[in-house]
Amino acid sequence: MDISTRLAAVASRLIDQEQARVIVPPQRTGPGHWFGGGNMAQDPQGNLWLTGRFRNQGDSRTGLGAGERGLELAIYRSVDNADSFEKVLAFSKADLNVGTHEVLSIEGTALRFIDDRVDLFVSTEKQGIGYPEDLRSHLKPGTGVWTVDRVSAGSIDRLANASVETVLQTDDPRFIHIKDPFLGSHRGVDCLLFCTHPFSWTSSNTGYIRLEKEPLDLSDANLTFFPRGFTWDVAMTRGTALVDLPRVGVLADRNIQLFFYDGGECVRDLEEHATAVKRPRGYSCEELGGVAYCQNGDLTTVERLSVIQPMFVSPHGTGCSRYVDVLETSENYIATWQQSQQDGSQPLVMNVVPRSEIESLLTD
DSSP states (O other): OOHHHHHHHHHHHHTOTTTOEEEEOOSSOSTTOEEESOOEEEOTTSOEEEEEEEEESOOGGGGGGGOOEEEEEEEEEESSTTSOOEEEEEEETGGGOBTTBOEEEEEEEEEEEETTEEEEEEEEEETTOOOOGGGGGGSOTTOOEEEEEEEEESSTGGGGGSOEEEEEOOOOTTSOEEEEEEEEEETTEEEEEEEEEOTTOOOBEEEEEESSSSSOOGGGOBSSSSOOOSSTTSSEEEEEEEEEOOSOGGGTTOOEEEEEEEEESOSSOOOOOTTSOOOOOOBTTBOEEEEEEEETTEEEEEEESOSSSOSBOOSSTTOOEEEEEEEEOSSEEEEEEEEOOTTSOBOEEEEEEEHHHHHHHHHO
16 A cells, blocks of 8 residues: 555545534525634643634625625634533624724634744735736725734733734735635744635635744745646645644654645536536535645645545535644544535534544554
């Protein structure tokens, strides 16, 4: 059994569609309603913290008049090792305004415990930023530009009164929308990874920037290290999680990280040929799941395992399975993701896998 087969087995055990259980339902049922797009982190005391955003139906092509869209960032706590979660903090869109830039929608978030503080990264769509002059007419009325902001405080509860600062923003039309941050590392240095979209909204792409230098400057970022695929992910390759694997068995002398990502064939749902093979194609807000791997902590070595087809498809609804996050603890690997349901909604689901099982898949 080669290493790719072993890694695929590990990834499939983590993102087990049948074993997953709902931990945070959306505010409503039906298409366009979900919770997720965040991460789980463990504080120095061993408590688990979960962040994400509630989204209600809306359509960015026509502005806010079509629905509420991303309306709340929420933080949950678990003191019983992920058996239950309690909501402890929430931010409305108005809470996340930056100066005169009013927030229209909230997307991906990432929580980080570091030294004596907590960093909360959040992506929001804001009015008042705009496109470059020669492309100004391409910004749809009622919509804004996405940037990544940071809220920092000495503890979770103090985040509620902390200031919001924009840390990632650009006017480069190739990458102008920056959103969906998540945490990782590159060559031993902590990094913030994120999704970018061009001004034309024709694709989703992944970039990273090292967190060792402040302020963050996108001129230092790598925005092209993980190109889109050629088949099921030809339109989208949005990274969502990076997780270290135990150095046992076939990985005893190798440093390997699994890289989870979302993909799709198109930006909008396409009508299928009446006699064609029926399959989920993946499109904006209904992406499918893929996985790649990196070696020796180097993000530029990323190599796909899901080359021809997606690896993670929900057995329900549209098949959407996206925004995977995996937290490694001393005892478990805790995977969370948004999973399409029969009613079209996407609750946050969770699968907890003992470390011993992952080690066994790499050893036996």
